[in-house]
Amino acid sequence: MTGLSIESVGKLYGSVRVLQDINIEIDEGDFLVLVGPSGCGKSTLLNMIAGLEDISEGDISIAGKLVNDLEPSERNIAMVFQSYALYPTMTVGGNISFGLEIRRVPKAEREAAVARVADLLQIGHLLDRKPSQLSGGQRQRVAMGRALVRDPKLFLFDEPLSNLDAKLRVEMRTEIKKLHKKTGKTIVYVTHDQIEAMTMATRICVLEGGDIQQQGTPDEIYNNPTNAFVAGFMGSPPMNMIRADARKTSEGWALSIRHGEETITLRYPKKLPDSYDNKVVTLGMRPEQIVEEYPRDAAEDAYFTTTCTLDLTEPTGADTFGAMDIGGLEVICKLKPGSKADMGDKVDLHFEVGAACIFDPESGARLDH
Amino acid sequence: MTRRKKFSTTAMIQKAALYFSLLLFAFLFLMPMYVMLVNSVKPLEEIQAGGMMNLPWNWTLEPWLKAWSTAQIGVEPTGLRPYFWNSILMVVPAVTVSTLLGAVNGYVLTHWTFRGHKIIFLMMLGAVFIPYQIALIPMARMLGVFGLAGTILGLVVVHTLYGIGFTTLFFRNYYVAFPDDLMKAAKVDGAGLFRIFFRIILPASTPIIIVTVIWQFTNIWNDFLFGVSFADFDSFPMTVALNNLVNSSTGVKEYNVHFAGAFIAAVPTLLIYIFAGRYFVRGLMGGSVKG
Ligand SMILES: Nc1ncnc2c1ncn2[C@@H]1O[C@H](COP(=O)(O)OP(=O)(O)O)[C@@H](O)[C@H]1O
Ligand SMILES: [Mg+2]
Numbered sequence: 001m002t003g004l005s006i007e008s009v010g011k012l013y014g015s016v017r018v019l020q021d022i023n024i025e026i027d028e029g030d031f032l033v034l035v036g037p038s039g040c041g042k043s044t045l046l047n048m049i050a051g052l053e054d055i056s057e058g059d060i061s062i063a064g065k066l067v068n069d070l071e072p073s074e075r076n077i078a079m080v081f082q083s084y085a086l087y088p089t090m091t092v093g094g095n096i097s098f099g100l101e102i103r104r105v106p107k108a109e110r111e112a113a114v115a116r117v118a119d120l121l122q123i124g125h126l127l128d129r130k131p132s133q134l135s136g137g138q139r140q141r142v143a144m145g146r147a148l149v150r151d152p153k154l155f156l157f158d159e160p161l162s163n164l165d166a167k168l169r170v171e172m173r174t175e176i177k178k179l180h181k182k183t184g185k186t187i188v189y190v191t192h193d194q195i196e197a198m199t200m201a202t203r204i205c206v207l208e209g210g211d212i213q214q215q216g217t218p219d220e221i222y223n224n225p226t227n228a229f230v231a232g233f234m235g236s237p238p239m240n241m242i243r244a245d246a247r248k249t250s251e252g253w254a255l256s257i258r259h260g261e262e263t264i265t266l267r268y269p270k271k272l273p274d275s276y277d278n279k280v281v282t283l284g285m286r287p288e289q290i291v292e293e294y295p296r297d298a299a300e301d302a303y304f305t306t307t308c309t310l311d312l313t314e315p316t317g318a319d320t321f322g323a324m325d326i327g328g329l330e331v332i333c334k335l336k337p338g339s340k341a342d343m344g345d346k347v348d349l350h351f352e353v354g355a356a357c358i359f360d361p362e363s364g365a366r367l368d369h
Numbered sequence: 370m371t372r373r374k375k376f377s378t379t380a381m382i383q384k385a386a387l388y389f390s391l392l393l394f395a396f397l398f399l400m401p402m403y404v405m406l407v408n409s410v411k412p413l414e415e416i417q418a419g420g421m422m423n424l425p426w427n428w429t430l431e432p433w434l435k436a437w438s439t440a441q442i443g444v445e446p447t448g449l450r451p452y453f454w455n456s457i458l459m460v461v462p463a464v465t466v467s468t469l470l471g472a473v474n475g476y477v478l479t480h481w482t483f484r485g486h487k488i489i490f491l492m493m494l495g496a497v498f499i500p501y502q503i504a505l506i507p508m509a510r511m512l513g514v515f516g517l518a519g520t521i522l523g524l525v526v527v528h529t530l531y532g533i534g535f536t537t538l539f540f541r542n543y544y545v546a547f548p549d550d551l552m553k554a555a556k557v558d559g560a561g562l563f564r565i566f567f568r569i570i571l572p573a574s575t576p577i578i579i580v581t582v583i584w585q586f587t588n589i590w591n592d593f594l595f596g597v598s599f600a601d602f603d604s605f606p607m608t609v610a611l612n613n614l615v616n617s618s619t620g621v622k623e624y625n626v627h628f629a630g631a632f633i634a635a636v637p638t639l640l641i642y643i644f645a646g647r648y649f650v651r652g653l654m655g656g657s658v659k660g
Contacts, residue, residue: 050557072556081553083548085550085554087569102558146558
C-alpha cells in the first residue's frame with residue numbers, strides 16, 4: 001500500500017516559484033529522506049505534506065487518502081521540528097499529551113500513552129520538568145515523544161538533529177533508525193546532511209533549486225547518480241570531478257587526463273554518445289575508486305594502474321586519503337590503511353575506470369550508458 | 370608607585386561624584402513626597418505657622434479622613450471616596466480589555482498574518498501618535514450618539530480605544546520573537562487560533578502582560594483630560610475630583626487635606642510600582658521569551 005503519494009506538486013509564493021513538478025511515491029513503512037542544500041525547498045515540501053502550507057499545484061495523498069483540503073490535524077500525521085517547538089509553559093508530560101487532550105482522549109488513556117512513549121524514549125524521569133530545564137538532547141527526545149504518542153500514519157521530521165552536537169547527532173540517528181524498524185511507520189525526513197540521508201533512508205529524494213534531481217535507494221543514488229549535482233552532493237569526501245578529453249577509437253572510448261607533465265590515457269569500457277568524440281567531458285570518480293590497494297577478489301582488468309605524485313596526505317584514522325593534481329584540480333584518492341606515503345611521494349594508483357561516471361561539463365547530465 | 374596612587378584618587382573622586390549626583394537626584398524626587406506626607410498629618414495651624422519641612426508637633430489623621438469622606442468636592446461634601454471608586458470602576462475594565470485586545474492583536478499580527486496585516490499594524494501604530502486634543506471633539510460626539518456621554522462606561526470605552534494602539538505595539542514586539550514552529554506544532558496537534566492563544570501564547574506572556582498593565586493602569590488612572598471632558602459630576606474620576614477639592618474656594622485653603630487627597634490619589638499607582646516594578650524593568654529590557 002502507498003504510504004505517501006505526491007503528484008505534480010508545485011509551490012508558488014506570489015509569483016516566486018519555489019517547487020515545481022514534484023512526483024514522489026513511497027510505500028507504507030518506507031523511510032524517505034528529502035535531502036538537498038539549504039533553501040532548495042525541502043521544508044516547504046514537508047509543510048505542504050503536513051498541511052501547514054497551501055498546495056499551489058498538484059495532489060498529495062497520505063495512506064491512499066487525498067489530503068489537499070484537510071487541516072493538519074485531520075491528516076493523521078505527526079511532526080518534529082528543528083527548533084523542537086516545545087510549549088514553553090507546559091511540562092514535558094503536558095507537551096506530550098497536548099495533542100491527545102485536544103482530541104478528547106480520556107485522561108487514563110492519555111496517561112498510559114504518555115507512559116508508554118516516555119518508556120520508549122527513556123524520558124520517564126523528566127515528565128514533570130519544563131522545557132527550559134532540559135538539555136538539547138532531552139528536548140529533542142520530548143519533541144519525538146510528542147510525535148510518537150498519537151500513533152499517526154505518517155511521521156514528518158524537519159532537520160530534527162541539526163541543533164545537536166556531533167556525538168549526540170550520531171546517537172540519535174541510530175535511535176531514530178531503530179524506532180523506525182520497531183514501529184514500521186512511514187517517515188518523511190528532511191535534512192541537508194547527506195550522511196544522515198545515506199545512513200537512515202530506505203529511499204532518498206535529492207532536491208535542488210525546487211526540482212527533484214534524483215530519487216531511489218541510497219545505493220542507487222550513491223552508485224548511479226543521474227547527474228553531476230547528485231554525484232557531487234552525496235558522499236564524503238565528495239566525488240572527484242576530473243576534466244578529461246574523450247576520444248572514440250576502434251577499441252572503444254579513451255579518456256585522457258593530465259597529471260603534471262604527463263598525459264594519462266584511460267580505456268573507458270562503457271559507451272558515450274558519438275557526439276562527444278574529441279570533446280571535453282567530466283570524469284566523475286569517487287575517492288574509493290582511485291586506490292593504492294584494490295580488494296583481493298576484484299577482477300584485475302577492472303583497474304587501470306598508473307604512478308602519481310601526491311601533494312598531500314590526510315590520515316583520518318580508519319582511512320588515509322591522498323590529494324594530487326589532475327588537470328589543474330585536486331583529486332582525492334584512497335591510500336592503504338596506515339599508509340606511510342608522504343607529500344611528494346610517487347605511488348602506484350589503481351583507477352577503477354569501469355565504475356566511473358561521465359558527465360557533460362556544462363549541463364552536468366550523465367553521459368555514459 | 371605615585372602614578373598608581375594618583376590613579377586611584379581620580380577613581381575615588383569619580384565614584385564620589387557619581388554617588389553624590391545619584392543622591393542628589395533621589396533627594397530631588399523624594400523631597401515633594403516628604404513635604405506632602407509630613408504636611409498631610411499636621412493640623413492646619415502648624416502649616417500656616419510656617420516650617421513646611423518640619424515634622425508635625427501634633428500628629429493627626431484628621432486631614433486624611435476628611436479628604437476621604439467629608440471634604441467639599443465641588444458642591445457636595447462627599448470627600449474623595451465616591452470618585453476613588455469611579456476611578457477603580459473605570460480603570461479595571463479599561464486596563465483588562467485593552468490589555469487582552471492588545472495581546473490578541475499582537476498574536477494575530479505576528480503569527481496568523483493575513484493580506485494587509487502590515488498596513489493594519491501601521492494604522493494601529495498611528496493611533497499611538499494621535500494627540501489627545503485631536504480626538505476630543507469627535508469622541509464627545511461619538512459618546513453622545515451612543516448615549517455614553519457622562520458615564521463611567523463611556524470613559525472605559527474611550528480609554529480602551531485609546532490604549533489599544535499601545536498595547537498592540539507592546540504585544541506585537543514581544544510575540545515576533547516567538548518561533549513560528551510553535552504555532553505549527555500546535556496546529557499539527559489539532560489546536561486552533563484561540564486554543565493556541567489561551568493555552569500556549571498567553572501563559573508565556575507574563576512579563577509583557579505586567580508591563581502593559583502597569584503602563585495602562587498609570588496612564589488611565591492619572592488621566593485628567595478625558596475625565597474632565599467626558600464625565601459628569603457623578604462619574605468624575607479621582608483626578609478631576611482632586612482638582613475640584615483643591616479648587617473649592619469656600620473658606621480657607623486646607624493644605625493638609627489637599628496633601629492627603631493628593632496622596633490618596635497617588636496610592637494605587639505607587640502600589641502597582643512597588644509590587645510589579647521589577648517586572649516592568651525586566652519586561653522593558655525585552656528578550657527573555659524562553660519560558
Ligand atoms: N513565506 C515565504 N515567502 C516567500 N518565499 C519563501 C517563504 N518561505 C520560504 N521561501 C523561499 O522558499 C525557498 C525554500 O525554502 P525552504 O523550503 O525553507 O528551504 P529548505 O528547507 O530546503 O532550506 C527559499 O528560497 C525561501 O527563501
Ligand atoms: Mg528547512
